[in-house]
Amino acid sequence: MIIVGERINGNTKRVRDAIIARDAGFIVEQARLQAEAGADYIDANAGTDPAREPEDMVWLVETVQSAVEQPVCVDSANPAALQAGLEAHRGQALVNSMSAEGERLEPLLDLVKKHEARVVGLTLDDSGLPKTADRRVAIAKKLAAAADEAGVARENLFIDPLTRAVGVESDQGAAFLDAVAPIRESLPGVHVICGLSNISFQMPARRLLNRTFLAMAMARGMDAAIVDPLDGGLMAVVCAGRALLGQDDMCMGYIQAYREGDLEQWA
Amino acid sequence: MIIVGERINGNTKRVRDAIIARDAGFIVEQARLQAEAGADYIDANAGTDPAREPEDMVWLVETVQSAVEQPVCVDSANPAALQAGLEAHRGQALVNSMSAEGERLEPLLDLVKKHEARVVGLTLDDSGLPKTADRRVAIAKKLAAAADEAGVARENLFIDPLTRAVGVESDQGAAFLDAVAPIRESLPGVHVICGLSNISFQMPARRLLNRTFLAMAMARGMDAAIVDPLDGGLMAVVCAGRALLGQDDMCMGYIQAYREGDLEQWA
Numbered sequence: 001m002i003i004v005g006e007r008i009n010g011n012t013k014r015v016r017d018a019i020i021a022r023d024a025g026f027i028v029e030q031a032r033l034q035a036e037a038g039a040d041y042i043d044a045n046a047g048t049d050p051a052r053e054p055e056d057m058v059w060l061v062e063t064v065q066s067a068v069e070q071p072v073c074v075d076s077a078n079p080a081a082l083q084a085g086l087e088a089h090r091g092q093a094l095v096n097s098m099s100a101e102g103e104r105l106e107p108l109l110d111l112v113k114k115h116e117a118r119v120v121g122l123t124l125d126d127s128g129l130p131k132t133a134d135r136r137v138a139i140a141k142k143l144a145a146a147a148d149e150a151g152v153a154r155e156n157l158f159i160d161p162l163t164r165a166v167g168v169e170s171d172q173g174a175a176f177l178d179a180v181a182p183i184r185e186s187l188p189g190v191h192v193i194c195g196l197s198n199i200s201f202q203m204p205a206r207r208l209l210n211r212t213f214l215a216m217a218m219a220r221g222m223d224a225a226i227v228d229p230l231d232g233g234l235m236a237v238v239c240a241g242r243a244l245l246g247q248d249d250m251c252m253g254y255i256q257a258y259r260e261g262d263l264e265q266w267a
Numbered sequence: 268m269i270i271v272g273e274r275i276n277g278n279t280k281r282v283r284d285a286i287i288a289r290d291a292g293f294i295v296e297q298a299r300l301q302a303e304a305g306a307d308y309i310d311a312n313a314g315t316d317p318a319r320e321p322e323d324m325v326w327l328v329e330t331v332q333s334a335v336e337q338p339v340c341v342d343s344a345n346p347a348a349l350q351a352g353l354e355a356h357r358g359q360a361l362v363n364s365m366s367a368e369g370e371r372l373e374p375l376l377d378l379v380k381k382h383e384a385r386v387v388g389l390t391l392d393d394s395g396l397p398k399t400a401d402r403r404v405a406i407a408k409k410l411a412a413a414a415d416e417a418g419v420a421r422e423n424l425f426i427d428p429l430t431r432a433v434g435v436e437s438d439q440g441a442a443f444l445d446a447v448a449p450i451r452e453s454l455p456g457v458h459v460i461c462g463l464s465n466i467s468f469q470m471p472a473r474r475l476l477n478r479t480f481l482a483m484a485m486a487r488g489m490d491a492a493i494v495d496p497l498d499g500g501l502m503a504v505v506c507a508g509r510a511l512l513g514q515d516d517m518c519m520g521y522i523q524a525y526r527e528g529d530l531e532q533w534a
Contacts (some may be wrong), residue, residue: 166510167518173511177486199511203518205503205534206526212507215479216486219444235470240479243433244440244466251434251470258471267474 001238001247002191002224004109005039006071007164008012008060010047019046019056028062028067030212035068038238042068042095044085054084061088065093071130074117075244079108086115094118100125100142109150110235119158121147124180126153129162131169136161144190154189158224163194165201166209173199173213180220192217195225208221211237218245236266268460268505268514269491271288271340272306275327277314286313286323294327295334300334304496305505306533308361309335312342321351329353341384346375347521348516353382361385364427367392367409377418385423387460388414390446396429398436400445403428405448411457421456425491430461432468433476440466440480445473459484460491463501478504485512503533 005032011017018026021184040111042064046056053076061072074085074189075096082095095122098108112119123136130136140159147157161179166174176199181194194217200209211234214225229232239262241247243254257263272309272355273298277283285293298309309331313323328339341352342363349362366373379386388410390403407426414424431439436481443466447459466480478501481492485508492515494501506529509512510521515524524530 030320062439091387110440166513170515170517171513174513177512195356203510204522205507205530208503208507208530208534209306209521212482212504213511215482216511217488219376219483236475238476239471239484243470244476244483245444246433246438248437249375250437253469254476263475265477 001040001218001242002040002193003229003235003238004041004043004096004193004224004226005034005037005139005229006043006226007034007228008043008064008197009045009075010056010131013140014225016047018059019048022059024063024066027063031064031070033068034229035070037252038235039070039229041073042070043073043075043096043226043251046081050078050080053078053081057081057085058088061085062091065090068168074151077106079111082108083111086111086117090114092117092221094120094158096120097122098143099123100139100146104125105143105146106150106225109146109152112156119152119159120158120160122160123162123210129164129173131164131173131175133182136179137186138177140179140187140190144187157189158191158193159187160193160195163196163199163213166202167201167203173216177216180217180222191224191227192222194222195226200251201253207231207233210234215241232262233266236263241262268485268509269307269460270305270496270502271308271310271363271460271491271493272301272304272495272496273310273462274495275310275321275331276300276312276342278312283314286315286327289326291333291408294330297336298331298334299304301400301496302337305502306337308340309337310342310363310493312363313348314364317345317347317494318347319347324348324352324434325355326402328360331445332357332399333389333469340387346378349375350378350500353378353384356382356384359384361387361425364389365410366390367406367413369393372410372413372471376419376439380418385425386414386419387425387427389427392430396431398431398439398442400442400449401444404449404453407446407454407457411454413510422458425458425460426455427448427462428455428494429458430466432467434470440483440514444483444487451488458488458491460493461483461489461494462531464467474500478503480486482508499529500533503530506530
């Protein structure tokens with residue numbers, strides 16, 4: 001499992017204030033805490049006005065990379081911010097995100113290719129949010145075909161089949177889960193990722209739903225997730241899931257996490 | 268999800284003492300607690316010497332049925348105890364278990380058919396415990412063919428693909444999980460069940476592994492489990508899993524469980 005730590009997001013007030021104030025100490029702390037908790041990428045979303053977002057993104061990327069070894073997940077809906085973030089980044093970044101909507105897919109893939117980056121592709125096109133597993137798989141194939149065309153390697157493509165709230169539409173958990181294996185089987189080499197928390201929107205006891213869904217998606221072949229790595233219960237499920245899926249040789253990672261005291265309170 | 272409550276098992280000393288002493292109060296309490304916690308079947312395993320086990324099983328079945336509406340899962344490796352238990356049982360019992368080993372499969376299926384009972388079939392034959400998913404599926408097909416032959420309906424057959432300890436062999440979680448969907452798809456109508464706890468044998472923080480594995484197996488199509496329904500964390504995962512798989516219309520069961528205070532501590 002590849003873990004993308006989601007805590008540095010300017011859409012939350014505390015992070016936004018830190019970005020505006022250039023409070024590097026706060027950003028460095030968030031990056032370090034997430035890296036120590038097991039993040040493989042540190043997401044950076046400035047969430048500021050489009051006019052200043054590219055400059056904010058550069059500052060975020062440089063600040064995170066000054067503190068941790070982990071590469072940054074450069075997160076924006078603004079192509080100029082993505083470009084600025086990629087130009088500032090050392091090593092292989094992850095771009096979050098692209099979709100099959102409108103005319104922006106090809107230029108974005110060209111940018112990803114130019115920087116030899118990796119990219120999250122949302123299964124979203126001009127027909128809107130997909131409801132069925134089949135639609136998710138069909139859009140994933142469109143994204144992969146465009147990535148092939150742009151010369152972006154399959155291993156650098158992360159498909160996000162988009163979680164939708166089960167509290168609003170009861171069939172949306174199954175529709176997501178049923179898309180995962182067909183995507184990985186029909187597009188060898190691609191990864192499957194998601195942001196978990198939409199699944200539990202408007203429901204009580206959300207963390208229980210998020211954790212259970214993470215285990216379920218791992219069992220179906222999802223191999224990456226955008227989560228808060230400081231959520232100990234969630235990371236305990238990731239650790240258990242790796243052991244149960246044979247991704248943790250001799251379960252040594254699980255046993256080590258237990259010895260370090262990371263699992264007891266979740267068992 | 269069909270939940271078989273496993274607490275009345277004479278292989279534990281407290282239960283064994285209650286059986287020997289004909290302590291109906293203790294057995295009734297265990298049956299009621301499990302029924303209230305959501306068990307669909309109450310497992311009854313006398314675990315006593317073969318000579319007295321049939322009589323003990325009759326007492327267990329009658330004692331459980333005096334207390335709760337739920338049918339009994341008549342649990343023994345002793346054909347005489349299974350027969351006595353089925354004869355004493357009102358309504359449709361579940362028999363736990365049969366395997367494809369030796370010569371006992373056909374007479375046991377005839378007994379199941381005679382009583383119009385349901386039965387758990389272990390994917391175990393004379394070649395021993397299966398290691399691969401393919402072997403599990405192959406033995407499941409043998410069991411289903413024998414059930415067909417005996418006139419036992421597919422919906423009355425529960426295949427147990429047998430969990431083996433991931434702490435001993437790292438690939439055994441995946442081997443179990445990879446068997447579930449092929450069994451359900453190739454044998455329409457059959458259920459898939461398991462006893463969870465072997466998966467975490469010799470590992471620390473076992474309940475975390477058991478709960479995570481339950482979510483994973485549900486996501487692959489397992490629709491029954493033999494568990495302790497008084498394990499609140501495990502039952503919270505069952506409740507979340509139902510909501511996430513679209514088995515809980517409008518998530519009303521989940522919301523109700525939350526209102527009753529059953530989920531908060533696990534979220």
